[in-house]
Amino acid sequence: MIRGVLLDLAGVVYDGDQVLPGAIGAIARLHAAGLPLRFVTNTTTKTKQALLARLTRLGLDEELFTPGEAARGWLTEHHATPELLVHPDLEEEFAGLPDHERRAVVVGDAGEAFTYDNLNRAFRALIDGADLLALAKNRTFKGDDGKLSLDAGAFVTALEYATGKEAIVLGKPSPDFFGSALASMGCAPEQAVMVGDDAEADVAGSLKAGFASALLVRTGKYRDGDETRFTPHPTATVAGLPAAVQWIVAQLS
Numbered sequence: 001m002i003r004g005v006l007l008d009l010a011g012v013v014y015d016g017d018q019v020l021p022g023a024i025g026a027i028a029r030l031h032a033a034g035l036p037l038r039f040v041t042n043t044t045t046k047t048k049q050a051l052l053a054r055l056t057r058l059g060l061d062e063e064l065f066t067p068g069e070a071a072r073g074w075l076t077e078h079h080a081t082p083e084l085l086v087h088p089d090l091e092e093e094f095a096g097l098p099d100h101e102r103r104a105v106v107v108g109d110a111g112e113a114f115t116y117d118n119l120n121r122a123f124r125a126l127i128d129g130a131d132l133l134a135l136a137k138n139r140t141f142k143g144d145d146g147k148l149s150l151d152a153g154a155f156v157t158a159l160e161y162a163t164g165k166e167a168i169v170l171g172k173p174s175p176d177f178f179g180s181a182l183a184s185m186g187c188a189p190e191q192a193v194m195v196g197d198d199a200e201a202d203v204a205g206s207l208k209a210g211f212a213s214a215l216l217v218r219t220g221k222y223r224d225g226d227e228t229r230f231t232p233h234p235t236a237t238v239a240g241l242p243a244a245v246q247w248i249v250a251q252l253s
Helices: 023-032 048-057 067-077 088-094 116-127 153-163 175-183 199-208 241-252
Strands: 004-007 037-040 080-085 102-107 131-134 140-142 148-150 192-196 213-217 236-238
Touching: 004 175, 023 037, 023 241, 037 175, 067 080, 067 088, 067 102, 067 131, 067 175, 080 088, 080 116, 102 116, 102 153, 116 153, 131 153, 175 199, 192 199, 192 241, 199 213, 213 241, 236 241
Parallel strands: 004 037, 004 192, 080 102, 102 131, 192 213, 213 236
Antiparallel strands: 140 148
């Protein structure tokens, strides 16, 4: 029995500055069906507050879970001070953290800040003993020009290769990240459905975390063949969020 739904944002609810056709109505249909809903995003170019403000403008007030928030929690719990390799707009997410002897390199989608000097600075901090935190390890994202662009995963992997360290991934597909969202609505993984446009992080990641179902939408970063590119494969591949909600609601009857 489905008792909770997790939705990705970029590529599922909106694409760039445009809300995807039928997305708001589809979310309203989930509400009407009495299904608890949470948003989970690997977007690391905006703070949680900026993303919440955008959702408010769309009339959506569900809880939102972000890798930046998870990273701040990790740093606080482990008494570590961040060495940031993130987008400039995300830096304020880490403001006010106390200074500790323990250090952690935090890598997100830094965009133009992914320079050799900045990567080498992160490398040196890591070989000096800092932990490596990846806000996400996605391979690609859909740029404002409508084409796929290189995401932070390649840079995280480069630092892993150079240092011999394995990154702690805090966003999707981390089971802990999914688990935090599910716990907020009292939903077990085997009662949950994930809807996303990333066959690896959203779909395969949630199924590996024990979700009952995961739906891949053919919007956002989806490309032909994604449904067979990673395992586990999607429970279903659908045109977009309205079709995903139609599938979910049909399982309730």
